[in-house]
Amino acid sequence: MKTAAMVLALSLLASPGVMFSQAAVDAAFKAATSNVPGAEYPQINMDRRARFRVSAPQAEKVELNLGGRHLMTKDQTGVWTITTDPLVVGFHYYSFVIDGVNVADPGSEAYFGSSWMSSGIEVPEPGVDFYDAKNVPHGEVRVRPYFSKISNAWRQAYIYTPPGYDNSNTRYPVLYLQHGAGEDERGWTMQGRANFILDNLIAAGKAKPMIVVMDNGGGSALFVNRGGPAAAAPGSGRGNAVNSQFADILIREIIPMVESNYRARNDRANRAIAGLSMGAGQAWQIGTANLDKFAYIGGFSGGATGEPETAYNGVMANAKTFNNRAKVLYISIGTEENVQGARTFHQKLDQHGIKHVYFESPGTAHEWQTWRRSLYGFAPLLFR
């Protein structure tokens, strides 16, 4: 989930050719909310410029790794600093490169992305609070250990239970929600803030109360070089090859575990599957191959590829049959990532008569702000 933040900054907001400026910036800088408590840096200002800082008097060269490497400037005391142009809103992974070594910023909270505990910076989107913790009833995120016979290993699921779960006898529908390559079961809450998105939607009456199961879809091995993706363009279906075991674990272990331990409804009309990037590929693959188990499929920035007649083993070949089975098929993409593939696929689905919802997230890339918005758009359509 490599950030394209800097590229975007250029294309959307900054003067051409000016990547970084050390000039004085008027608006006040404040510590990013994605920092560990007490860390003054990185900072962000109202113009969405970020300022990174690290003390490294003995280092020869310090770079910021944020959508590419950018040289930082050393002052007399050995403190290296960089101030970016305005960044795209949302969450961006980043790191420092200290004399050639890619390392996390000690000031940042750590977020599992690109198969390591990366740094990340949250850039607030003005006027947007759908993923904030607000004064509404809150669900819980439960960490549930379980042993997988298929993988012969202990695993853990992150399971969101909606507000009021403990004080009712209601049985709830379930959304299975997958992270991207190089991420894990923590991503949707740590980076994506999925629990707060659901809390807010449910409080507003916009989404039905539901259980959300976030598990580990594998795929960390895709990232052989820490700090950056080795391959796997969105929608490439690469997740299929490396993660076939996950489909088996989901169908044969996770779903039975959830349905025997939680008040989960257990019919296809009450199960949805969605994911981002590699997880979108998994949602498409597992969802279409198991339409007896899932009536809702969401693919955020991935999986929307091929020909409607033949893709996913031809499950959409007969549009009428498919439309009767898939109650909602949701496809999303950021306008600043590889939008053309999804856009073309969307047009082909229209031509082929496949009912679906198509969403382009304006101004965001292959990053979490696209996926937060996608979940915010997808969840209200479920279980109606």
Next chain:
Amino acid sequence: MKTAAMVLALSLLASPGVMFSQAAVDAAFKAATSNVPGAEYPQINMDRRARFRVSAPQAEKVELNLGGRHLMTKDQTGVWTITTDPLVVGFHYYSFVIDGVNVADPGSEAYFGSSWMSSGIEVPEPGVDFYDAKNVPHGEVRVRPYFSKISNAWRQAYIYTPPGYDNSNTRYPVLYLQHGAGEDERGWTMQGRANFILDNLIAAGKAKPMIVVMDNGGGSALFVNRGGPAAAAPGSGRGNAVNSQFADILIREIIPMVESNYRARNDRANRAIAGLSMGAGQAWQIGTANLDKFAYIGGFSGGATGEPETAYNGVMANAKTFNNRAKVLYISIGTEENVQGARTFHQKLDQHGIKHVYFESPGTAHEWQTWRRSLYGFAPLLFR
């Protein structure tokens, strides 16, 4: 929670004067379980030697920071390596120092300690599995967000609910369990494996099923220099000065939140408070000041200081009165930390007639293995 692992290695196991050896070590090295998935380093072998490695061809100097700084050795390809002498069992924080900058190891999972997302390495204790995930019923760890009016901020509690919680109407006793300075609400499960300790004790019938509430006791500000404690020797009571707000939050917000949202028993005989290091100080302070609310107090590596007649506002001055109120007072310390203070206090309590349980953890320091063992010893005594 600075590791004293290397010091211990010297004192217990290694030849005097030989801190590190690069010599061939026979026993096979395997990736530590504390790594991120797929990371080959750090490794640990059956002799409890650890091998750390980082690729840094352009760096002038790379050190391992594990109970002090130790120079690593660069090979022709720019890979820096170090193999330690046998380490003390348990969990040790560590980091790399790359050309003078203290950074996390990209191969490690990240653990909040010393107020940053530190690296950590798990050194297995042969034949000991009380903190392993085993084939027993498992509880859940629930992440619960709540708004604190006292601190005017969103906070989150980590709440362990025991196996079977969702399938009964039982009301459970509650242990409030605190981390140390520079740590947070994640520490007792991430580093301490408290949930697995409780699962195993409950399955064996050794501990009563209970809820365990792990919240943020503050104290990160103690660590102004990242990577090491700025002050606060164990038992110094330093936690009191910086964290007085926490007592208020616990009593007025956390306990009511827990008791209104969980099936928690709500009388003093069913509440316990314990903690480690700074958290031990908090357990002593809050517990003794609120004996109407807590009947059980556990202080692991902290808080055991002063004179029985006067300590903690003289609550123990009358031994008989105190003994009638405090059903269990548990004091523990590692033999390789500042053991003398706790040992002396224990003797004074004996002389003064204060009933208590005193435990010295053999061969472990001011680290998590001492505290895992302490929880394992303390939990079975509760709510009898």
